[in-house]
Amino acid sequence: MPSSVGRFLNVLAVAVPCTLASYFAWHAGWLAFDSYSYNETSYGIIPIPLVYPQIVMTLGLMVFSISLFDDLVQILTGGEPSFEAVVEDDPIEGKE
Secondary structure (H helix, E strand, O other): OOHHHHHHHHHHHHHHHHHHHHHHHHHHHHHHHHHHHOOOEOOOOOOOEOHHHHHHHHHHHHHHHHHHHHHHHHHHOOOOOOOOOOOOOOOOOOOO
16 A cells, blocks of 8 residues: 555554543543542452552553554654564564
């Protein structure tokens, strides 16, 4: 395929998940804030505040969003995204 079409598809393939991951991170943050505000705890023998696992989930989504945004900026500035940058001498990812 032509390089312009491939570049457009790369932008599309990174922009959509970046938008979705950012959306999920935003709402997971609000969910953690609500759990903190209402002092929600888990059901069971040991009541654990739900804000702790929700904060961890939110931080993971934020890191994922940042990594996708970094790849999007790389593509838009003319560079290669991380999933296309292959080191030839790497025995795991390199070509044999």
